[in-house]
Amino acid sequence: MGISRKKVYEEIADLIMKDIRDGVLNPGDKLPSITGMAEHYQVSSASIREALNTLSVMDVIEVKHGQGSYIKARMPLGFEHEFEIITRKDIENLLDLRKIIEVGCVELACSQAEEADLKKMQDALDKMRTAVMNNELGEQADYEFHMAIAESTGNQMLIDLLGNVSEKMIETMKETRRIWLYEEKKSIQKIFDEHQAIHEAVEKRNVKEATGAMLSHLEEVASVLLTRHDG
Structure with a gap:
């Protein structure tokens, strides 16, 4: 199939998704038994x-x-695009923008965030924790967390800037989480831990720790997405 990085079960998942897109499988159809599929796909x-x-x-x-x-x-939003939801250049541009804006936002949050803002961040974290427990992607909670940080700055221009790229942010968050589900060494839990570290640093009003945690998180996201989009 020409995709050397993919594991066997990724290949099978992709074949099933292709059958759905091609109309071989349709909404409501029952898949064959596990034994039957194992024999079919060898x-x-x-x-x-x-x-x-x-x-x-x-x-x-x-x-x-x-x-x-x-x-x-x-089908879920963006299904027809499989893992190539947006182009590599889109990803690079978006992540550059997020680094510039969000590292600045989290720095301001350390001095500007009020208790209500910290609670919004915690609420988003709680949703993420639930997603981890339920083995779900949780990209909406991810987005809400980052927007809560922007909103805590009280700077409407920063909030609007992030809001203007919200659709692409959610797409890349979803794609990152899908990819990490395919990796044995990484998991949705790791993404949660990174967000929790950001929140704890903001709570402590520790600018160096908060900006470092945000930058580290965004660079990890970039690494995961861009590695997948290589080749």
Whole structure:
């Protein structure tokens, strides 16, 4: 299939998604049994289970215990683009913009954030924690966390700047989380920990720690996304 980096279950997940896009599989269709799919694709049952789990987390299929796996009636936003949701240049430009704006925002947040702002950040973190526990992507909570930091500055221009790229931010957040679901050494938990570190630094009003944590987080996101978009 020409994608050497992908693991077996990624390949299977992509083949199933291609069948959905091509109309071979349709909304509401029941997928074959795990054993049947393992025989069809000539892979292990474990690889099929991992592929189905990934598709379930991505909201492409619904696993009904005791009944089987079914194609969702409505596909998630951006599904038709698979992992290439936006171009590499878009990603580079967006992440450069986020570094410039968000490192500055978190610096201001250390002096400007009020208790209500800190609570908004904590609420978003709580949503992220729930997503981790439920093995969900949690990209909306991710976005809410970063916007809460911008809003805490009280600078409407900064808030508007981030708001203007909100759609692309959410797309890249979702893509980062999808990719990390495919990596054994990284997980959604790691993203949560990075956000928690940012929040704790803002709570302590520690500018150096907060800006360092934000920059580190955004550079990690850039590394994950751009590595995936290489080649």
